[in-house]
Amino acid sequence: MLNYAMAVASAGRASVMSLDEERMRELYFFTARTLETAHPVPFGALIVNTRSGERLMRATNAVARENDPSAHAEVRTVRLACKKLRCPSLAGYTMYSTCEPCPMCMANALWARLDRVVFGATIADANRHCLQIHVAAKQIARRADMACVVEGPVLRELCCSLFTHPNMQRAFRTWSTR
Amino acid sequence: MLNYAMAVASAGRASVMSLDEERMRELYFFTARTLETAHPVPFGALIVNTRSGERLMRATNAVARENDPSAHAEVRTVRLACKKLRCPSLAGYTMYSTCEPCPMCMANALWARLDRVVFGATIADANRHCLQIHVAAKQIARRADMACVVEGPVLRELCCSLFTHPNMQRAFRTWSTR
Numbered sequence: 001m002l003n004y005a006m007a008v009a010s011a012g013r014a015s016v017m018s019l020d021e022e023r024m025r026e027l028y029f030f031t032a033r034t035l036e037t038a039h040p041v042p043f044g045a046l047i048v049n050t051r052s053g054e055r056l057m058r059a060t061n062a063v064a065r066e067n068d069p070s071a072h073a074e075v076r077t078v079r080l081a082c083k084k085l086r087c088p089s090l091a092g093y094t095m096y097s098t099c100e101p102c103p104m105c106m107a108n109a110l111w112a113r114l115d116r117v118v119f120g121a122t123i124a125d126a127n128r129h130c131l132q133i134h135v136a137a138k139q140i141a142r143r144a145d146m147a148c149v150v151e152g153p154v155l156r157e158l159c160c161s162l163f164t165h166p167n168m169q170r171a172f173r174t175w176s177t178r
Numbered sequence: 179m180l181n182y183a184m185a186v187a188s189a190g191r192a193s194v195m196s197l198d199e200e201r202m203r204e205l206y207f208f209t210a211r212t213l214e215t216a217h218p219v220p221f222g223a224l225i226v227n228t229r230s231g232e233r234l235m236r237a238t239n240a241v242a243r244e245n246d247p248s249a250h251a252e253v254r255t256v257r258l259a260c261k262k263l264r265c266p267s268l269a270g271y272t273m274y275s276t277c278e279p280c281p282m283c284m285a286n287a288l289w290a291r292l293d294r295v296v297f298g299a300t301i302a303d304a305n306r307h308c309l310q311i312h313v314a315a316k317q318i319a320r321r322a323d324m325a326c327v328v329e330g331p332v333l334r335e336l337c338c339s340l341f342t343h344p345n346m347q348r349a350f351r352t353w354s355t356r
Contacts, residue, residue, distance in 0.1 A: 067266045068257050069290040075248050088245050103318055104289065107282035107311050112247040131323040133285050135313070140281055145309040 020096070020118050023048060024155045027058065027096050028120070031073075031162055034060050040171045042126070042162035045077040046096045050115045056093060057081035073097060074105035078112045089113045098159045099126050100152060106137040110146045117141075119152035120159025129163045129172050198274070198296050201226060202333045205236065205274050206298070209251075209340055212238050218349045220304075220340035223255035224274045228293045234271060235259035251275060252283035256290045267291045276337045277304050278330060280311050284318040288326050295319075297330035298337025307341045307350050 023046060031044030043061040048054060059076040063069055074097050082088050094116040095109060100123045109117050123132050138150045153159070162168060201224060209222030221239040226232060237254040241247055252275050260266050272294040273287060278301045287295050301310050316328045331337070340346060 063266050063289075067260050067264055069260060069266050069268075070248055070253050070257055070286050072289075079246050079248055082245050082247060086245055088241050088247050090247075102285055102289075103281040103313070104283075104285035107280055107285070108248050110311060111241075111250075111280075111282065127323075133288060133318060133322040133324075135281070135318060135321050140311060140313060143313050144311040145305075146311075 019053065020151070020154050023053075023096050024098075024118065024120055025158065027098055028155065028158050028162065030058055031060055031098050032165075035162070035165050035167045039065055040165070040167045041073070042098060042121075042129075042159075042165075042168055043073040044098045045073040047077055047081045047090065047093050047114075048096070050092055050094045057084060070104065072102065072105050074101050075108050078108055078114075082112065091115065094118065096120075098162055099123070101137045102133050103135045103140055104133075106140040106150070107144075110141065110144045110148050113146060114148055116149045116151065118154055119150075120155050121163065122153055122156070125153075125156070125160050126163065129169075130175055197231065198329070198332050201231075201274050202276075202296065202298055203336070205276055206333065206336050206340065208236055209238055209276050210343075213340070213343050213345045217243055218343070218345045219251070220276060220299075220307075220337075220343075220346055221251040222276045223251040225255055225259045225268065225271050225292075226274070228270055228272045235262060248282065250280065250283050252279050253286050256286055256292075260290065269293065272296065274298075276340055277301070279315045281313045281315075281318055282311075284315040284328070285322075288319065288322045288324045291324060292326055294327045294329065296332055297328075298333050299341065300331055300334070303331075303334070303338050304341065307347075308353055 027046045034041050041061040046058040047056045057077050057080045061073045062071040091113040095114050096118050098120045100119040141148050141150045205224045212219050219239040224236040225234045235255050235258045239251045240249040269291040273292050274296050276298045278297040319326050319328045
């Protein structure tokens with residue numbers, strides 16, 4: 001009986017993992033489309049209903065395009081999702097991000113009351129190519145009065161390939177290094 | 179000679195401090211105006227040119243009004259300032275905030291390349307009235323690849339009085355406590 005319960009729990013876990021991988025792969029392809037544009041970015045985010053999986057919103061980083069330092073993929077996706085719902089709360093929703101959210105994006109996810117955040121590449125992976133703030137998303141979540149489960153890395157190598165694409169490498173040379 | 183140099187350095191320091199206090203007081207009055215409106219908030223921010231002191235932008239928290247969890251006073255002020263300058267960098271500028279920036283706002287200040295951030299009340303002060311993320315702004319700044327000087331608390335009691343105003347206390351009862 002114990003073995004059966006463990007097998008069911010394990011299968012449930014595997015099924016959640018593969019759902020996360022499926023959505024991360026979808027997000028990877030969405031983000032990779034920017035690599036053929038004038039503003040390539042390795043950062044994309046997707047928000048889905050935690051129970052039904054229904055897609056609510058997705059967006060990529062637009063700091064340069066919008067002249068807005070807060071226009072990271074995660075903050076933009078939360079902002080657009082909240083505008084769509086006409087509500088500042090995303091309780092009941094899960095966010096996927098091709099890269100571990102920086103403290104700005106993770107704190108925003110907490111303020112937005114997201115249930116879960118699932119990321120691909122890590123902050124350390126991104127730091128091989130651009131400046132970063134070295135505070136793990138899980139650490140920010142642990143220190144908050146609001147609850148949010150943070151999981152990752154998921155499909156890390158696939159998400160890292162967004163950073164190493166030749167068009168992205170060319171674009172990084174124009175990014176500020178101060 | 180050493181004493182003279184120390185006196186000059188000390189006077190210079192005092193003068194910087196009183197400028198910070200003057201600007202914080204100005205920001206306090208700007209923020210306090212919301213207490214008589216339908217959306218009272220204790221959070222206001224002001225961005226000035228670090229050298230000339232020229233005012234660039236100021237704004238208050240608008241999370242409820244804009245249905246945007248990222249619409250904290252600091253992020254809004256940075257966003258509006260960058261739109262005004264048509265540039266995602268605020269290098270050469272200083273931001274004042276009536277409350278210590280949360281990790282979202284402090285990370286945003288770092289991404290925006292602000293020179294300095296000066297705050298009034300602390301995160302612990304704010305936490306007596308609303309949910310918070312317990313990571314000090316100075317800690318976020320220390321862990322970043324970008325440099326930003328964080329100073330505070332400045333006029334802490336005056337800024338705390340924004341939180342304890344009867345209209346603000348009434349408004350807090352409608353804020354989410356989840």
